[in-house]
Amino acid sequence: MAPPKPNTSPPKKAVIIHNIAKSGSPPHFILLQNETHRFKLVIMTIPPGGEIGEETHTVDQHLYFVSGTARCITDGSHKDEINPGDHVIIPSGTLHNFINTGPTPLIVSTVYAPAEHKADTVHDSLEQGEKLEEEGKDEPPQWAKE
Numbered sequence: 001m002a003p004p005k006p007n008t009s010p011p012k013k014a015v016i017i018h019n020i021a022k023s024g025s026p027p028h029f030i031l032l033q034n035e036t037h038r039f040k041l042v043i044m045t046i047p048p049g050g051e052i053g054e055e056t057h058t059v060d061q062h063l064y065f066v067s068g069t070a071r072c073i074t075d076g077s078h079k080d081e082i083n084p085g086d087h088v089i090i091p092s093g094t095l096h097n098f099i100n101t102g103p104t105p106l107i108v109s110t111v112y113a114p115a116e117h118k119a120d121t122v123h124d125s126l127e128q129g130e131k132l133e134e135e136g137k138d139e140p141p142q143w144a145k146e
Contacts, residue, residue: 040113046070046106051099053130059112061090063098068106073097 046052046068054073070082074096082088082098090096100106132138 040111042110042112044106044108044110046098046100046108048100048103048105050106051097052108054095054097056093056095057090057112058092060092061096061110061112063088063090063108063110066107066109068100068104069102070106070108071099071101073099 044052054076065082065084065086065088067084069084072080072082072088074080074090074094076095081101098106098108129138
């Protein structure tokens with residue numbers, strides 16, 4: 001899949017992503033965000049024992065679990081078990097983390113709206129993504145901030 005071009009204006013049409021399960025191989029994060037949508041779709045592959053990392057967002061987040069099992073932890077203490085086919089909605093401002101509890105990679109697709117990252121972002125690891133955010137090198141397009 002070719003990297004998307006940065007968004008320069010709000011979206012005008014639909015985008016279809018076929019067979020998302022095949023897209024979940026490394027790199028850790030794959031970002032699909034282009035001129036057609038005011039959202040960010042991320043496909044994550046979390047290794048056994050790995051985690052997304054405790055975080056909050058300023059937008060709602062929808063997660064679909066393609067394969068593997070996980071523990072969802074919200075507000076630091078509420079825990080739920082997650083299985084393939086589960087869909088989880090994390091409201092804006094909710095502290096959350098997902099930990100891979102199974103023996104195989106956890107493949108998750110997640111949608112944020114509006115986007116919170118630069119349109120052509122591909123992170124090879126969680127650490128790389130966090131570093132780029134901290135350095136101010138992974139900013140969303142201007143229209144996503146409006």
